[in-house]
Amino acid sequence: MTSTTVPQGPPKRRRDRAAREREILEAAERIFGERGYQGTSMDDVAAQVGVSKPLIYQYYGSKDGLFLACLARLRGQLLDTVADAVMAAPDAEDALYVGFLAWFRFLDEHPQAWSVLVDEGMLSAGPAAEATDEVRAAFIELIATMVRMNLPAGRPVDDDEVQIVAQSISGATERLAIWRTRAATPPTPEKVARTLQDLLWQGLHTLKTT
Amino acid sequence: MTSTTVPQGPPKRRRDRAAREREILEAAERIFGERGYQGTSMDDVAAQVGVSKPLIYQYYGSKDGLFLACLARLRGQLLDTVADAVMAAPDAEDALYVGFLAWFRFLDEHPQAWSVLVDEGMLSAGPAAEATDEVRAAFIELIATMVRMNLPAGRPVDDDEVQIVAQSISGATERLAIWRTRAATPPTPEKVARTLQDLLWQGLHTLKTT
C-alpha cells in the first residue's frame, strides 16, 4: 500500500512559516474583501489556502488577529499614500486638496482593500477595536498637524477646536468614501476633493482667528 | 399535588402580546446598549425578561429584527429632536447651529441609546444594513434640504455638490459623537456645535456661488 494514489506532482507541501503567513494573509485579504468579516469563516480561509484551520490559529491567534493583520497592511498603504501627497504639496491650501484626492483615488484603485477597511467599524468590541482606533488616531493626527501648520506661529492654539476639526474631516472623508462605493454614478475623486476643499477652506481660516 | 410550591405572589404570568413586546424591547435596548450587538445573546435578553427565547423569535423574528426594532425607536426620537430644532430656527445660520446642538445634546442625554446607534455600523450585512442606510438617508435628506434652503431660489443647483456636502456633515457629526463618548473630558455640546458651524458656514456660502 505504499502506492496510494497521490495525484499531484508538486502540490504545495510544507513551506516555511514566513511564506505560509504571506499566503494566508493574501487569501484572507481577498475573502474578507469579498464577503466581509462576518461573512467569512476561518474554515473558508483555510480551505482556500489548502491548509487546516488550527494552522491559521497558530500563526494569527484568532479571527480578529487575522483580520487585524489584513487591516494593518492596507491602512499602512493608505496612510502613506495620503501623507506623501500632503507632504509634497507646496502650501496648506494645496495640501488639503491633494490629500483628499489621494484618499479617494486610493480607494477607487483598491476597492477590496476598502471593503476591509470599512468593516473596521463592525469591530466595536475586542482588541481589534483598539487597533482600529489607533489607525484612525494616526489619520487624525495627520489632519491636526496640517491644520496647525496653517496657523500663525505665535498664536495660542485651542486644542479642542483642532481636535473637533480633525475629527470632523476624518468622519466626512470616511462617509464620503462609503457613499461613493454605493452610489450608482459617484462623482470623480477630483470633484469630491474639490467640493470638500471649498467647503472647508474658508472655515479653517475662521479657526485661525478664533 | 395541586399545591406544588409556586412562591411568587404575582410573578408576571401571561401578559398580552403588546405588553410583552414592550417589555422585551426595553430589556433589549438596555442590554444592547450595555454590551453591544455581538456581546448580547438572545438567551441573555430572554433571561432578563424572564421568558424563553422562542417567544422573542416569535415576536421579532431574528436577532437582527430585535436590534432593528430598538434602532427604529431611538433613531426616530433622534431624528425628531433634530428636525424640530432645525425647523424652529429663524434662519439658516441658526438652523445649522441649533441642529448640531440638538444632536449632541440628545446623545449626551441618552448615552445608551447612542451605543445602540453606533453599533449600527457593525451590521454591514443582512437586512439590518438596508434599514440602517434608510435612517442615515433620512438625516442626509434633512441636511440636504437645509443646504438647499440656503441657496438662492432661481439658481441651478448642483445636486452632486449638495450630496457631497450633506454626506460630509453626516459623517462629521457621527464621528464627533463617537469621539465625544470616548474622550476623557469632551468639550460641551455648545462648543462642538459652535466650532462645527464656524467650520462650515463660510464654505456653504461658497457652494451657493459655485
Added chain:
DNA sequence: GTGCGGAACTTACTCGCAGTAAGTTACTCG
C-alpha cells in the same frame, strides 16, 4: 547512514449561540 529535536501540519473534538419543531398551559367565548 541513524537517531533526535523541533517546526509544520492534521484529526477530531468542545462550546456558545442563532434559530426551530413540536408540544403544553392558560385565558375566553359560545
Added chain:
DNA sequence: CGAGTAACTTACTGCGAGTAAGTTCCGCAC
C-alpha cells in the same frame, strides 16, 4: 363546561470559533 386559540416552554439542530493531542517531515549531530 368544552373548543379554540394566544401565550409560552422544553429540547433539540447546525454552524462556526477556538483547542487538545497528536503525526509527519526536515535538518543536523554523531
